[in-house]
Amino acid sequence: MFACLPLLGDITRKSTNLLLKNVFVRNFVVHADHVFEELPQGDLSTLNSQLSSYLRRGSPNGTLDLFLKMHRASPDLSSHTFTPVLGACALLSYPEMGRQVHALMFKQGAETGTISKTALIDMYSKYGQLVDSVTVFESVEDKDVVSWNALLSGFLRNGKGKEALGLFAAMYREKVEISEFTLCSVVKTCASLKILQQGKQVHAMVVVTGRDLVVLGTAIISFYSSVGLVTEAMKVYISLNVHTDEVMLNSLISGCIRNRNYREAFLLMSRQRPNVRVLVSSLAGCSDNSDMWIGKQIHCAALRNGFVSDTRLCNGLMDMYGKCGRIVQARTLFRAIQSKTVVSWTSMIDAYAVNGDGVKALQIFREMCEEGTGVLPNSVTFLVVLSACAHAGLVEEGKECFGMMKEKYGLAPGTEHYVCFIDILSKAGDTEEIWRLVERMMVNNNRNLPCAIWVAVLSACSLNMDVTRGEFAARRVMEETGPENASIYVLVSNFYAAIGKWHMVEEMREKLKKKGLVKAAGRSLFI
DNA sequence: TTAGGGTTAG
Structure with a gap:
């Protein structure tokens, strides 16, 4: 059932204590000095309230710190002890610890109630481990609306929208009395x-x-903003007549910017002092819309309100200027950021990459990797770097970075990284190496590779006129792709055209026509 | 025990 359960035989109070202590020392150094302090006075229910109180006040470390002391002092804890602890584990994104707490609950028989299990459903979904959330949910004997809601929001959190709607339908069938929480997740x-x-x-x-x-x-x-109906969103805002709620107003402002209703957005912004969050969100809208002049106005609003030293805001500004082709402004902002985060570095690398300067992108990447920056590249950084190498044809550098990802930083390449790497090898005309990579991946993945990999291989074979492997990839692409994906048919058709197999080109076109598919037209920013 | 702002990079 759970990966932790085989360990249960080993979980003595001593071993759990040691594990928790190690977790603290590794992750919560600030609290490590206090773990041997005496347990605060009070009975179990008072201490349990204290655990919840820490969590409510935004101190999950405080919850775990107290829990450790409680666990050291007495082996007998109640389910009321564990629920806030699970909440803290979920907030701190530490799956190993959450699982061990679950194991301890199991051992003490404290995981049987609906509330405990709901906390577990929530925790596992926050870890992205939905299979475990579902397993716990199925084991709940008396499912109440909260346990359903916990799974529903878990589906939503993990991008499983269709499954969430399916669950909502099931709630209806099971005649669960839905709550505000249910409706909120569904909307x-x-x-x-x-x-x-x-x-x-x-x-x-x-x-x-x-x-x-x-x-x-x-x-x-x-x-309503998300589906492009910002006028409807406005109507709802006006009809609710709640003009004091900052979150609601910010939601509308951000929606207006994303839907290019700038006049209304700035009018709403003038009603109250905007905060960093709404400005950052609005900048993201400007980046997506490539609307630099609006972005500049938001930059001015940030200056007026004294937000320009905020790293998240500077990251948003850099990204906006970078996406709008203003690399000098992006660089000036980047250099001025006092405490650069991985997002700051990655945004700067990306700004150079999207503006075609792969060499500068790599230079910033190398600077980032130097000791003393206090920042480590993550999987997004590597994706941006590999993409820069692919676009600029920096083959050797791309190979070096791809190797470095796992060997130096312990990051397993995802599908997108492999796609970029295949693109890099393709630019070098090295379909032999691509094929060796594909074979290794097939061995490691039980011969199943994502469609995106086959698409990349097909593009590489098309570019390098590798007929045999290209035909293999084309067949796999057609097997893996959904029937609604018109651009894939065009890609396969273009490959057959490149190798002169005109009857296959005709077959692809016929398939496209029969399914009534039309490839979306490409668009330029300036048309 | 479950909900509100697509806060920032792919």
């Missing part, structure tokens, strides 16, 4: 899937049932 799901009709239905349900309208109203405003 967010509709926003993520951009499904207008279902979202409208949820809106109607909210209006009819007269639920709490501040939180739900914000989710509905956000939903």
Whole structure:
């Protein structure tokens, strides 16, 4: 059932204590000095309240610190002890510890109740381990609306929108009395899937049932913005007549920017002092829309409000200037950031990469990797770097970075990294090396590779006129791709055209026509 | 025990 369960036989109080202590020393150095302090006075229920209190006040480390002391002092803890501890584990994104706490609960028989299991569902979903969330959910004997909601929001959190809607349908079938939490998750799901009709239905349900309208109203405003109906979002905002809620107003401002309703956005912004979060979100909208002049106005608003030393805001500004082709502005901002994060470095590398300067992108990357920066590259950094190498044809550098990712930083390349690497090898005309890589991946993945890999291989074979391997890749692409993906048919068709197999080109075109698919037209920023 | 702002990089 759970990876931790085979360990249960080894979990004595001593070993768990040691594990928890190690976890603290590794991850919560600030608290390590205090772990041997005496347990605060109080009975178990008082201490349990204290655990919850730490969590509510935003101190998960405090919760875990106290839990460790409690565990050292007495082996008998209650389910009320574990629920806030699970919450703290979830917040601190430390799956190993969460699993060990689960094992301890199991050992003490404290994981049987609905509330305990709901906390486990939530924790596993926050770790991205949905299979375990579902397993726990299925084991709940008396499922209440909260346990359903926990799984529902877990699906949503992990990008499983369709599954979330399926679960909502199941709640209906099971006649679960839905709550505001349910509706909130469902309306967010509709926003993520951009499904207008279902979202409208949820809106109607909210209006009819007269639920709490501040939180739900914000989710509905956000939903209408996400589906491009910012006028509807405005109507909801006006009808709710809640002008004091900052989150709701910010949701509307961000929606206006993303939908290019700039006049309304700045009008709303003038009603109250904007905070960093809404400005950063608005800058992201400007980046997506490539609207530098609006981005500049937000830059001015940030200056007026004294936010320009905020790293997240500078990251947003850098990204916006970079995406709009203003590399000098991006670099000036980057150099001025006092405490650069991995996002700052990655944004700067990306700014050079998207503006075609692979050499400068690599220079910044190397600077980032030097000792003393206090920052380590992550998988996004490597994706940006590999992409820069691919675009600039920096083959040897790309190979070096791909190797470095795992060997030096212990980061396993994902599908996107392999796609970039195949692109790099393709630029070097090295289809032999690509094929060796593919064979290794097939061995490691039980011969199943994601479609994106086959697409990259096909493009490489097309570019290098590798007929035999290209045909193999083309067959795999057609097997793996969904019937709705028109661009894949065009890609395969172009490959057959490149190698002169015109009957296959015709076959692809026929398939495309029969399915009534049309490839989306390419668009330029300036047309 | 479960919900609101697509806060920033792919």
